[in-house]
Amino acid sequence: MLIQVSIFVLCSVAVLEGVVSAELDPRAADLTAFRKQSLDRHNHYRKLHGCPPLVLNDTLSAYAQEWAQEISLMPKPKHRPAPKYGENLSYASSSKAGYAENGEKSVDRWYKEISKYTFGEEPTKSGTGHFTQVIWKSSKQLGVGTVAKDGKVWVVANYDPRGNFKGKYRENVPPLL
Numbered sequence: 583m584l585i586q587v588s589i590f591v592l593c594s595v596a597v598l599e600g601v602v603s604a605e606l607d608p609r610a611a612d613l614t615a616f617r618k619q620s621l622d623r624h625n626h627y628r629k630l631h632g633c634p635p636l637v638l639n640d641t642l643s644a645y646a647q648e649w650a651q652e653i654s655l656m657p658k659p660k661h662r663p664a665p666k667y668g669e670n671l672s673y674a675s676s677s678k679a680g681y682a683e684n685g686e687k688s689v690d691r692w693y694k695e696i697s698k699y700t701f702g703e704e705p706t707k708s709g710t711g712h713f714t715q716v717i718w719k720s721s722k723q724l725g726v727g728t729v730a731k732d733g734k735v736w737v738v739a740n741y742d743p744r745g746n747f748k749g750k751y752r753e754n755v756p757p758l759l
């Protein structure tokens with residue numbers, strides 16, 4: 583945990599050095615704040631659907647951080663092979679070397695898939711799996727990991743219990759209140 587945090591901090595410092603600070607969201611440099619922003623954004627959206635709030639879990643966040651660091655070294659981010667928890671990924675890249683994101687951005691991106699989702703039935707198309715996991719009613723705990731470097735931002739969110747179970751969508755993905 584400690585090692586993971588300091589690696590993140592090192593990356594952030596590297597980003598900060600080369601860039602005019604006004605271009606940066608200073609909040610992105612703070613892993614604790616990033617996690618809280620992600621949690622709050624999840625819970626903001628969950629509330630709109632009458633789903634109970636998630637809580638942050640350090641074990642899950644360490645797990646998420648570990649994978650965020652792994653995928654930041656890969657040419658293309660991919661899911662953990664057989665993750666223990668539900669897992670959403672986000673990867674953003676900018677030509678601006680100092681590009682940074684706060685913890686809300688990736689959740690907003692995932693939630694946008696709502697426009698492709700049909701409530702009240704099992705999904706028949708792909709492309710809404712991030713959205714359904716964000717609001718999945720019976721998920722309770724959240725872990726968040728992120729790495730930012732060279733204008734790129736990776737975010738991993740882990741959910742326990744995991745969402746997106748076949749046959750369970752109607753009860754776990756309720757429409758907007």
Ligand SMILES: *[C@@H]1O[C@H](CO)[C@@H](O)[C@H](O)[C@H]1NC(C)=O
Nearest residue numbers: 638639640641642667723742
């Ligand atoms: C956090 O998650 C881990 C792994 O699922 C679990 O064992 C632990 O009880 C959780 N911690 C809390 C405070 O709920």
Ligand SMILES: *[C@@H]1O[C@H](CO)[C@@H](O)[C@H](O)[C@H]1NC(C)=O
Nearest residue numbers: 668669670711712715745746
């Ligand atoms: C988001 O998380 C859920 C739950 O683990 C998973 O089923 C889904 O594939 C993820 N979505 C994407 C597109 O990665």
